[in-house]
Amino acid sequence: MAYDFHSTIERRDGSSLKWDQILAYSQDLPDGVIPLTVADMELKNAPEIMEGLRAFLDHEKTILGYAGPPESYTEAVVHFLSTRHAWNIERDWIVNTAGVVPAFYLAVQAFSNPGEGVMMMSPVYHPFFFAAGQFDRHVVNCPLINRNGRYEINWALFEQLASDPANTTLLFCSPHNPVGRVWTEMELRRLGDICLKHDVLVLSDEIHFDMVLPGHRHIVYATLGEAYAQRSVTFSAPSKTFNLAGLKTSYVIIPEEGIRERFKEHMRKISAGSPTILGFKACEIAYTKCLDWLDQVVALVDKNRRFVEDYCQRHIPEIRPYPMEGTYLQWLDCSSLQLNDDQLKDLLWGRAYFFASPGRMFGEGGEGFVRVNLACPTSYLENALERLEQVIRSR
Ligand SMILES: Cc1ncc(COP(=O)(O)O)c(C=O)c1O
Incomplete structure (x- = not known):
């Protein structure tokens, strides 16, 4: 159609x-x-989402109470990541959050200590600066190099910054907003190897991962291999892809148990919100029917x-x-x-x-x-x- x-x-x-x-x-x-x-x-929005939400609301058993993630939603996320992104995850790696921005703010607080630096590459999605500039952390910028219209990572500077033990996390945008780069496997590996070598945790914002233009291929950072996955936190959502930002529905995928528990513990501490029942439903419909x-x-x-x-x-x-x-x-x-x-x-x-x-x-x-x-x-x-x-x- x-x-x-x-x-x-x-x-x-x-x-x-x-x-x-x-x-x-x-x-x-x-x-x-x-x-x-x-x-x-x-x-x-896709008519399937509007009709699906309408049918859900009209269903006699629907009650808009506090919602946990329905089984069918979790199934849809697992299946979508596997089929669209070649990423086979375990269900319990998923932590649902009410937005990617709140989630990376939380991650910065959970995984860095006051006084530490959060690395990023400008020009970049501006809330990265705000997330890193709060609670006594600070922005450590590794500006991209503009090589006649194509942006590249400044590898020498990146390695130098990563090797400083005060810089413990990287807030990474993949694909990159606003410069529109889809990072290649070679770039991702090089970046990952530097982060592993210097024990920098990769906080990978992949909210734009479905919007990849013909001729390019997005690779989820955590799919590079076990070692990379174990030191990664990936953020994504149906919100950009399916125009659902108003529903505040997103998820964080954290393969390593200790890191995941630390993130969840931090969510509990500040009573961070999770998606609503309509958000879960909309995501499920989007990932299965749209x-x-x-x-x-x-x-x-x-x-x-x-x-x-x-x-x-x-x-x-x-x-x-x-x-x-x-x-x-x-x-x-x-x-x-x-x-x-x-x-x-x-x-x-x-x-x-x-x-x-x-x-x-x-x-x-x-x-x-x-x-x-x-x-x-x-x-x-x-x-x-x-x-x-x-x-x-x-x-
Ligand atoms: C890189 C990136 N992360 C996060 C967001 C917003 O995420 P959310 O609306 O889920 O907080 C955007 C929105 O443009 C974005 O470009």
Whole structure:
């Protein structure tokens, strides 16, 4: 069945964080303007999820009380990881959490001590900085190297930082938001070998692992081998993939028992939340009935990526889309406009209503870039790029 990814959905009167953000910036938005910022989709949820949740709510035995993970949910996660990601896990490795961000905040607290450093690679998903900068831990940044449009790990610096015994954890983004890299097996092994050698625990945020564009393959870090798995904590969720972020449903996979118990103990200590009954149900339906929908969304993202590349090349050569391997977020180099970050935001948001996320949010290396959310009907992007072109041409 072909899903409808063309209909535009006006969300400005709904309850969308992303829309609220741009409406706070300007109440007076022209028709057809949409936010291209926060990573949820301007696409309807798969009808299978909506119908499945409706049927679940209508069922006479459904009661919305406190929920543990239903057996059918756990089964769905195990099966999905095995079939989509070649990762065969034990059921008791799964720890369910109410969001990946809260989960990696927790992990930083559980697995590092005050005074220690949390490694990461900027430009990177900005909550990484906040998670590492709390509770007396600190950010240890190993900025990615931008080799003419392709981002690589700075191996020499990475090894140097990892060898400092004060740096005990790595908060790793795979695939990488915002630069769109899907790390290769060689890169993952090299990174893993350094972390094993220096006893750095790998906290691997793989929430974007289903959004991998044709020609690339995501490898779950923990599948590299037993030694890597035993020193890993993996975070993922159906929330990016199936546009379910509002349901706060995610999971952490921890193969090693001691590490897992420490994480759970920490969850208990701060009374951390777990997903709701509707979140469990939505995830189960997504992982069992919506794979076709997912494949079509990936195809749409790939089409949108090509559309933006082509449009910029032909009409706005000042904007340079970077090669994109995964996620649904495209990284655009705007540095040849020769504007500082305030001026760039003013031009994009203030004049063109081109509401992309400013690159500087993502730390060192993000200056002069913007991140564009491609999970929307192509017509929205066309509209946004036309406005941007007009403003740039009239400068
Ligand atoms: C790398 C990464 N991790 C986590 C999240 C959000 O996770 P959650 O909504 O489950 O807290 C995002 C959202 O964009 C993300 O890009």
